[in-house]
Amino acid sequence: MNNQRSKPTHEAFVVRNFERDGEQDASWLKVGAAFAHRDGKGFDIVLDAMPVTGRVVVREVRERNRADESGNDRSGRSSAPSP
Numbered sequence: 001m002n003n004q005r006s007k008p009t010h011e012a013f014v015v016r017n018f019e020r021d022g023e024q025d026a027s028w029l030k031v032g033a034a035f036a037h038r039d040g041k042g043f044d045i046v047l048d049a050m051p052v053t054g055r056v057v058v059r060e061v062r063e064r065n066r067a068d069e070s071g072n073d074r075s076g077r078s079s080a081p082s083p
Contacts, residue, residue, distance in 0.1 A: 011030055032045060
């Protein structure tokens with residue numbers, strides 16, 4: 001089975017926490033996708049970039065109304081949900 005032809009069921013992100021204007025915020029950078037195995041017991045994870053932190057957050061794919069490919073909306077703030 002070639003999972004590259006199927007649609008990904010999950011997206012992979014690197015999340016960087018930081019402080020902005022005295023409040024905690026997070027920047028989500030999409031670095032890849034996960035494709036569910038046909039038997040439902042695992043995933044193939046394809047990364048386009050390797051995180052330097054070693055932490056990758058994997059979330060179910062969801063529709064984004066105002067977001068671009070990177071997962072950030074036009075305001076520059078993250079549109080990805082927190083885990």
